[in-house]
Amino acid sequence: MNDKNVPLPVARIAPPIAPGVPSTAGADFLTTQLDALVQWAQKNSLWPMPFGTACCAIEFMSSVSSHYDLARFGAEVVRFSPRQADLMIIAGTITDKQAPILRKIYDQMPEPKWVISMGVCACTGGFYRAYHVVQGVDEIVPVDVYVAGCPPTPENLIHGLIELQKRIQSGELARHREAKTYVPIRVGTDPQVESIPAWSKSVMAPGRAHGHEFPEMADTAEAEAAEATKDAVGGKA
Amino acid sequence: MSATLSASSDVSFAPLIERKFPDGSVHLERRPASDVPTVVSTPAASVEAARFLRDDPAAAYDLLLDLVAVDRLKLDGPPSFRGDERFQLNALLYSTKRNEHLRLRVALPASDPRLPSLIEIWPAADWFEREAWDLMGIRFDGHPNLARLLTHNGFVGHALRKDYEAGQRWLCTDEDVLQTKLAARSDLPEDVFETMTLNFGPSHPSTHGTLRIVLRVDGERIVAAESECGYLHRCFEKMSETHTYTQVIPYTDRLNYCSPMINGNGYARAVEQMLGIEIPARAKAVRVVLSEFSRIMDHMVCIGANLVDLGGLTTFWYSYQAREEIYSLLEACCGARLTSSYARIGGLSMDVPDNFVEWCRKLVKSVTTHIQEVDTLLTKNRIVQKRMSGTGVVTKEQAIAWGFTGPCLRASGVGYDVRKDKPYDGYDEVDFDVPVTTAGDNYSRYLVRMEEMRQSLRIIEQVIARLPGGPVVSDDYRVVLPPKEMVYNEMEGLIFHFKNVFEGIQVPAGEIYSYTEGANGELGYSIVSDGSGRPYRVKVRPPCFPLFAAFEKIIIGGMVSDAVATLGTLNIIAGELDR
Numbered sequence: 116m117n118d119k120n121v122p123l124p125v126a127r128i129a130p131p132i133a134p135g136v137p138s139t140a141g142a143d144f145l146t147t148q149l150d151a152l153v154q155w156a157q158k159n160s161l162w163p164m165p166f167g168t169a170c171c172a173i174e175f176m177s178s179v180s181s182h183y184d185l186a187r188f189g190a191e192v193v194r195f196s197p198r199q200a201d202l203m204i205i206a207g208t209i210t211d212k213q214a215p216i217l218r219k220i221y222d223q224m225p226e227p228k229w230v231i232s233m234g235v236c237a238c239t240g241g242f243y244r245a246y247h248v249v250q251g252v253d254e255i256v257p258v259d260v261y262v263a264g265c266p267p268t269p270e271n272l273i274h275g276l277i278e279l280q281k282r283i284q285s286g287e288l289a290r291h292r293e294a295k296t297y298v299p300i301r302v303g304t305d306p307q308v309e310s311i312p313a314w315s316k317s318v319m320a321p322g323r324a325h326g327h328e329f330p331e332m333a334d335t336a337e338a339e340a341a342e343a344t345k346d347a348v349g350g351k352a
Numbered sequence: 353m354s355a356t357l358s359a360s361s362d363v364s365f366a367p368l369i370e371r372k373f374p375d376g377s378v379h380l381e382r383r384p385a386s387d388v389p390t391v392v393s394t395p396a397a398s399v400e401a402a403r404f405l406r407d408d409p410a411a412a413y414d415l416l417l418d419l420v421a422v423d424r425l426k427l428d429g430p431p432s433f434r435g436d437e438r439f440q441l442n443a444l445l446y447s448t449k450r451n452e453h454l455r456l457r458v459a460l461p462a463s464d465p466r467l468p469s470l471i472e473i474w475p476a477a478d479w480f481e482r483e484a485w486d487l488m489g490i491r492f493d494g495h496p497n498l499a500r501l502l503t504h505n506g507f508v509g510h511a512l513r514k515d516y517e518a519g520q521r522w523l524c525t526d527e528d529v530l531q532t533k534l535a536a537r538s539d540l541p542e543d544v545f546e547t548m549t550l551n552f553g554p555s556h557p558s559t560h561g562t563l564r565i566v567l568r569v570d571g572e573r574i575v576a577a578e579s580e581c582g583y584l585h586r587c588f589e590k591m592s593e594t595h596t597y598t599q600v601i602p603y604t605d606r607l608n609y610c611s612p613m614i615n616g617n618g619y620a621r622a623v624e625q626m627l628g629i630e631i632p633a634r635a636k637a638v639r640v641v642l643s644e645f646s647r648i649m650d651h652m653v654c655i656g657a658n659l660v661d662l663g664g665l666t667t668f669w670y671s672y673q674a675r676e677e678i679y680s681l682l683e684a685c686c687g688a689r690l691t692s693s694y695a696r697i698g699g700l701s702m703d704v705p706d707n708f709v710e711w712c713r714k715l716v717k718s719v720t721t722h723i724q725e726v727d728t729l730l731t732k733n734r735i736v737q738k739r740m741s742g743t744g745v746v747t748k749e750q751a752i753a754w755g756f757t758g759p760c761l762r763a764s765g766v767g768y769d770v771r772k773d774k775p776y777d778g779y780d781e782v783d784f785d786v787p788v789t790t791a792g793d794n795y796s797r798y799l800v801r802m803e804e805m806r807q808s809l810r811i812i813e814q815v816i817a818r819l820p821g822g823p824v825v826s827d828d829y830r831v832v833l834p835p836k837e838m839v840y841n842e843m844e845g846l847i848f849h850f851k852n853v854f855e856g857i858q859v860p861a862g863e864i865y866s867y868t869e870g871a872n873g874e875l876g877y878s879i880v881s882d883g884s885g886r887p888y889r890v891k892v893r894p895p896c897f898p899l900f901a902a903f904e905k906i907i908i909g910g911m912v913s914d915a916v917a918t919l920g921t922l923n924i925i926a927g928e929l930d931r
């Protein structure tokens with residue numbers, strides 16, 4: 116994977132002091148930014164926790180098995196315990212009955228953690244516009260990468276993973292998290308992805324607001340607008 | 353379209369019913385010859401009728417396949433539908449001794465529909481009745497635990513009633529799911545003094561998706577168990593009612609997503625039977641070939657995943673290799689790896705690639721090798737034998753009482769296979785065997801699956817050896833989209849195209865139960881049509897459902913680790929279980 120847009124960790128090998136004279140540290144040494152090094156390490160050692168519920172889980176199995184071998188991209192150690200994982204891959208339809216469990220498992224994962232929503236069911240409810248299906252998992256957990264497809268091909272999932280790695284490397288996701296803004300990445304083309312929030316609100320039972328609130332999930336634009344108003348109000352006062 | 357009504361001439365025990373129920377409370381209904389014979393009963397006489405149907409040697413309907421509840425609120429008919437007869441409950445029965453199907457029908461009033469529970473006649477009715485209560489609001493008197501099954505406890509109303517809005521959701525909170533009645537149960541054995549409650553799932557690697565089992569264990573021994581499903585209830589049946597007949601096909605793919613082709617074929621066949629159309633020979637042959645390949649994929653995943661749970665990861669990679677190869681063939685045929693949506697009502701969506709036959713031949717060879725590899729790794733492996741033989745035993749009587757079909761029934765000694773006993777799509781023209789074992793344990797189920805894969809290859813070889821030519825889709829343009837030249841050049845073609853796309857296929861009003869052999873057992877579709885372009889009611893009989901319902905009974909007295917092995921060999925597919 117070589118991508119020009121991704122700043123790799125700055126690493127310099129100290130030149131020997133003089134020909135024949137060993138360098139001061141007894142060996143060559145590296146200088147780099149600590150952040151970049153940590154991000155580089157995080158990106159290449161993602162431990163996925165597959166939250167596989169349905170057909171997409173079968174394609175997830177294809178992605179990790181010998182033919183596609185997700186391990187080549189640094190996400191080898193599939194862990195079914197959330198406490199040992201930092202990447203949740205939600206593969207499959209999430210129903211209302213499953214929703215609290217998904218949230219519980221997400222909460223159990225240690226920081227820093229990322230979420231890939233695999234397949235249109237997880238992204239938007241897919242073609243299940245129905246009484247028992249969550250219309251997009253971002254009703255429940257913040258999602259970093261949306262992978263479209265029903266099911267997405269393993270190639271598409273791998274694409275999603277690479278996109279996530281880029282953002283981890285560049286520090287973009289970490290910065291957003293700190294600033295409490297939230298920018299999802301979309302992989303593949305699916306026009307339905309645009310319409311998530313409106314639909315999910317319209318079908319929720321009246322009088323029963325959703326239990327989980329995410330203040331950090333404000334859209335960037337909205338957050339900026341909010342900042343601007345605050346500034347304006349502050350200015351007046 | 354055959355409209356010949358017969359008073360179910362093949363029901364040999366008709367005179368017996370008249371003699372036993374002279375007041376007419378139980379009688380035969382006139383049904384088209386293509387549908388299964390139907391016996392109608394009043395709610396009060398239903399248990400009596402059920403007992404007669406099970407016990408009388410001339411009837412001997414010992415296996416309950418499905419309970420189908422229908423809300424006839426919006427069905428055109430006499431006004432009494434809305435008052436006295438709004439609901440209908442159909443019990444679908446099968447006789448393992450006589451190889452016959454039957455429907456027992458009870459009509460129920462709109463206000464407080466209730467009838468006596470059928471559990472004591474057929475224990476398999478337990479979960480089916482809970483489902484009917486959950487989704488249709490029919491009460492069963494005498495049911496020990498008539499709780500919601502597929503939806504959560506925060507749900508209000510009964511979702512499959514015709515006056516329930518398809519998109520109306522209800523919030524589910526922690527309290528609505530994570531509760532168990534097990535801790536409070538008083539019927540646990542007295543001598544158990546130190547037990548603890550152990551929760552499995554719904555997110556647990558060995559529950560393959562979304563099942564939940566709560567165990568009460570004494571050391572490692574299970575003394576009580578309670579299983580729960582519905583975590584993947586995606587409302588297949590409600591969604592079918594809001595789509596045209598053709599649009600339902602992609603939904604059927606996602607029922608048993610390990611072998612999607614079989615589901616689509618079964619559904620298309622049911623609608624074709626309602627329409628009374630025959631599909632071309634080539635379409636039948638291709639359906640058979642791809643169904644058998646799908647069966648192999650399904651069994652491969654079952655065995656591979658089961659071995660992962662038992663601690664052997666290697667088999668999984670071997671079995672997955674076979675899947676990948678079959679995926680490539682499917683992709684060449686229809687463009688999708690997993691969710692094929694290849695079947696159409698009237699045939700197939702497009703023809704197979706030119707090199708289909710050679711490709712299949714090559715595939716048969718390589719899959720044979722993969723099966724051989726798995727066989728060498730496992731069949732004589734001592735660890736596998738020790739873990740699997742003698743665990744998860746289901747006797748023949750139990751299997752029938754619990755409504756098992758498919759490999760699990762055959763592993764318990766009943767050789768019922770729809771492909772053999774009620775052949776369709778030309779299965780009667782090929783030579784294959786149905787493997788049966790009698791031990792009923794995990795190892796037998798494994799052996800049956802291994803042998804079935806080999807038999808599937810045999811079927812494929814014979815079918816591709818004489819694959820018929822010609823079209824793959826019927827030329828009845830009331831059902832099938834006409835070819836593009838016809839649409840662009842002829843007025844009629846355009847009209848047919850328009851009607852098919854906008855109104856959907858017009859299926860004559862009526863009802864059918866149609867069944868094929870799925871990878872897990874008898875896959876049945878009950879379809880009710882009101883004559884419009886959308887199905888009025890679709891109920892699928894998922895083969896897993898009775899298997900998982902019985903799971904909590906099978907594992908009692910065994911070890912926790914055996915429960916995991918048993919769950920694997922039963923092969924529960926959540927998409928099909930919860931729909």
Ligand code: SF4
Pocket residue numbers: 169170171172206207208233234235236237241264265266267606691
């Ligand atoms: S996106 Fe498609 S393949 Fe994935 S879980 Fe949903 S229905 Fe199944």
